[in-house]
Amino acid sequence: MRNLLRLCPLLLAVALLFGAGPAFAGKRVALVIANSAYQHAPPLTNPVNDGSVMAKTLKDAGFDVVESRHDLSAQDTRRLLRDFADATRDADIAVVYYAGHGIEVEGSNYLIPVDAKLERDTDVFDEALSLDRVLVAVEPAKQLRLVILDACRDNPFGKTMKRTVASRGIGRGLAQVEPTSPNTLIAYSAKAGFTAQDGDGANSPFTVALSKHLTTPGLDVRRAFGFVRDEVLKSTGNKQEPFVYGSLGGDDVPLVPVRAMAAASAPVANPQADIRRDYELALQVGNRAAWEAFLAQHPDGFYSSLAKLQLEKIGAEQAHAAAVEKARQAEAERDRLAAAGAQKDAQAKAAADAKAAEQAQLAAQKTKEQAQQQAAAAEQQRVNLAAAVPGATPASTASPAGTSVAALTPPTAPADLSRSVQTELGRVGCFSGQPDGNWNTSSQRSLSQFNRYAGTKLDVKVASTDALDTVKSKQSRVCPLVCEHGFKVDGDKCTKIVCRDGYAINDDNECEKQRAARPSKPATSRRDDNEDRPARQRPQMGAAGGLAGMGGAAAGIAAGSARSSGGQVYCNNTGCRPVNRGCHLEYRGGGGPGNDANAEVCH
Numbered sequence: 001m002r003n004l005l006r007l008c009p010l011l012l013a014v015a016l017l018f019g020a021g022p023a024f025a026g027k028r029v030a031l032v033i034a035n036s037a038y039q040h041a042p043p044l045t046n047p048v049n050d051g052s053v054m055a056k057t058l059k060d061a062g063f064d065v066v067e068s069r070h071d072l073s074a075q076d077t078r079r080l081l082r083d084f085a086d087a088t089r090d091a092d093i094a095v096v097y098y099a100g101h102g103i104e105v106e107g108s109n110y111l112i113p114v115d116a117k118l119e120r121d122t123d124v125f126d127e128a129l130s131l132d133r134v135l136v137a138v139e140p141a142k143q144l145r146l147v148i149l150d151a152c153r154d155n156p157f158g159k160t161m162k163r164t165v166a167s168r169g170i171g172r173g174l175a176q177v178e179p180t181s182p183n184t185l186i187a188y189s190a191k192a193g194f195t196a197q198d199g200d201g202a203n204s205p206f207t208v209a210l211s212k213h214l215t216t217p218g219l220d221v222r223r224a225f226g227f228v229r230d231e232v233l234k235s236t237g238n239k240q241e242p243f244v245y246g247s248l249g250g251d252d253v254p255l256v257p258v259r260a261m262a263a264a265s266a267p268v269a270n271p272q273a274d275i276r277r278d279y280e281l282a283l284q285v286g287n288r289a290a291w292e293a294f295l296a297q298h299p300d301g302f303y304s305s306l307a308k309l310q311l312e313k314i315g316a317e318q319a320h321a322a323a324v325e326k327a328r329q330a331e332a333e334r335d336r337l338a339a340a341g342a343q344k345d346a347q348a349k350a351a352a353d354a355k356a357a358e359q360a361q362l363a364a365q366k367t368k369e370q371a372q373q374q375a376a377a378a379e380q381q382r383v384n385l386a387a388a389v390p391g392a393t394p395a396s397t398a399s400p401a402g403t404s405v406a407a408l409t410p411p412t413a414p415a416d417l418s419r420s421v422q423t424e425l426g427r428v429g430c431f432s433g434q435p436d437g438n439w440n441t442s443s444q445r446s447l448s449q450f451n452r453y454a455g456t457k458l459d460v461k462v463a464s465t466d467a468l469d470t471v472k473s474k475q476s477r478v479c480p481l482v483c484e485h486g487f488k489v490d491g492d493k494c495t496k497i498v499c500r501d502g503y504a505i506n507d508d509n510e511c512e513k514q515r516a517a518r519p520s521k522p523a524t525s526r527r528d529d530n531e532d533r534p535a536r537q538r539p540q541m542g543a544a545g546g547l548a549g550m551g552g553a554a555a556g557i558a559a560g561s562a563r564s565s566g567g568q569v570y571c572n573n574t575g576c577r578p579v580n581r582g583c584h585l586e587y588r589g590g591g592g593p594g595n596d597a598n599a600e601v602c603h
Helices: 002-006 008-018 046-060 074-087 121-127 131-138 205-213 221-235 258-264 271-285 288-297 302-340 344-388 414-427 441-454 465-472 552-564
Strands: 028-034 065-070 093-099 102-105 108-111 144-150 184-188 243-247 487-490 493-496 503-505 511-513 569-572 575-578 583-587 598-602
Touching (some): 046 065, 046 144, 065 074, 074 131, 093 131, 102 121, 108 131, 131 144, 144 205, 205 221, 221 243, 302 344, 344 465
Parallel strands (some): 028 093, 093 144
Antiparallel strands (some): 102 108, 487 493, 569 575, 583 598
């Protein structure tokens, strides 16, 4: 009775979170199918192991019916689905887990039994089972219909299968699906169009994560798959991302009700165990009312310090949301006044208010990220202590209230967060470098480019969790592909431009016809130095024609002698000769018969 009274505030917080919806789940049934021993394809190792793990997980969670079968033929699978449909007629929750090969043909998904041959593409209609047939089996369930497919593997049938119609498409992985029935979720081990990994161990990364999170008491199934997604991304180096299709209503829908946790609580001698249970229950609820109820019951000690950090995180997140809304309103008011042509002082005041609101938003975002990191660090410390010494009292429980835990190392270092943001920016086509965790100018430009094309206003100066979540929410390319000169865009890659003979790539990245090469000009001889001399220093023509009047041989001799005597030649009526050594010509004017224009001057 004492323990029950002590838990009353927390149970009230649970009621506040779950609202007026059903507090506890009713009948829960599950079907597990695992196909490994394929007769006409290489066998698979992990599906049977994965099926065993999931069957045990669901049985341990208290499911009323858990039917587990493996290596089924097409006929056996149809019979099993028919029988399971009978079990779901009075069930609130129905779960089907399938591990094995799957195939997508013309946008429809099929599960492949072990006896399928699939020699032609049309054989899938006879030898395989459509996903719609599985959905029919879970349709009678009232509260939740859940189908889990660990079937996004490389399909060996697709390579040998004959196409009866050339245009019939056979996709890679499974195709995207939108359930038409309400309260239906379909979970893929890898999102549509991608393949999943079997992992290095006995189980696939997807099934390992499912066994940890899916049956957490009181945890909404959508949040559980969020934790599964994060763990698989981390364990596969962001190569595999599980995906869930479909939607549920506003009430939380846990596979294991909170009642299972409350019933499992038994009186123990260690008081810290009671506090730890209360903390974990408040952590699952996760709202302000739950943490305030916990602190009212346990105001001091290690766990109260952790709870206060969780409250600070919630407060910082709420303050950030309020700052974002205020900044949006201030910006809208500034734009309205500008469009209306208001007075300059009113516009200036609105602009100042918008700028102040933006600065407050950035400050609130940094405070929120700091609070999130501190809360995550504290939670990681608690988990590590519990794993190292189960049931042990933390070293800081004897400390007074307000024990500092801010110095704990966050489980996600800033470099890891930066690397994750870089990886996601690369996936949507906004980052072309190697994800190295260094948030430099190149990374900031990439996030700025994402803001431009996605219409967001993320702070590019830091790699934040808001940025990571926003980029992750984009399922396709955001930034356009830009190729270097000489390459062109071809889908999601750049291909080299090849021009035909006689054409070459111009500055506009287009093939242009080359012009015929002009013949090269013959080399011209260098002008004689005499051309650069003043006219008064050039050899002058005498009355008899000077050099021009000389015979070819005489002229050649005179020219040669001129070059040996400094290049000047003296000419008169009698002929031309080289200027004597040590002499030069001076222009005296005139010229003509009996009057030499140049005189030879010697020193």
